[in-house]
Amino acid sequence: MFIALGSVIGIYIATQRDSSIPEGIPESTEPDATLSIGKIQHTATRKGKKEWSLEARTANYMGHTSQVVLKDLKVTFFVEDASEIKLEADTGILNTSSNDIEVSGNVVVINKDFKLVAERLNYANDKRVLYSRAPVTISGPTVNVAADTMSFDLNTQKVTMEGSVETTLDNNFTL
Numbered sequence: 001m002f003i004a005l006g007s008v009i010g011i012y013i014a015t016q017r018d019s020s021i022p023e024g025i026p027e028s029t030e031p032d033a034t035l036s037i038g039k040i041q042h043t044a045t046r047k048g049k050k051e052w053s054l055e056a057r058t059a060n061y062m063g064h065t066s067q068v069v070l071k072d073l074k075v076t077f078f079v080e081d082a083s084e085i086k087l088e089a090d091t092g093i094l095n096t097s098s099n100d101i102e103v104s105g106n107v108v109v110i111n112k113d114f115k116l117v118a119e120r121l122n123y124a125n126d127k128r129v130l131y132s133r134a135p136v137t138i139s140g141p142t143v144n145v146a147a148d149t150m151s152f153d154l155n156t157q158k159v160t161m162e163g164s165v166e167t168t169l170d171n172n173f174t175l
Helices: 002-015
Strands: 035-037 040-046 049-062 067-078 084-095 101-110 115-124 129-132 136-139 143-147 149-153 158-162 166-169
Touching: 067 101, 115 149, 136 149, 136 158, 143 158
Parallel strands: none
Antiparallel strands: 035 049, 040 049, 049 067, 067 084, 084 101, 101 115, 115 129, 115 136, 129 149, 136 143, 143 166, 149 158
């Protein structure tokens, strides 16, 4: 009887979790991370104006490189005409000293008229330019464009595409 009672008490103690350890602490997948956060939101401003806002499911700050490694991120870029350009990607790196961002994995950029798809994309904060040195496709209501490289100036909202640029126009396309 003592053995059975001792076994029950032993199993009970072994299966109880330590209540002093808070739930929801993110597991860092970055072994060199100085700080790991479960959810992050950051807004970048310049001269009092919001330029972009970022959200990510996880963030790991790498102090030795001043970079934040992000997972499942969304970035909203704010442009002059009060419209928004939304970017989503599987992973990203935010350079905390320059606010430059590089993203990869299922990259999608959407504005009110077009959708850009790429595997990799960069954002140069000082110039407010999105660019890719990898192939991209841009689709809209009446046109589809593919190119080897692309840059998009958020200030002027002009796109430059280079290398094997292919365009497909819909029957409803008009100039």
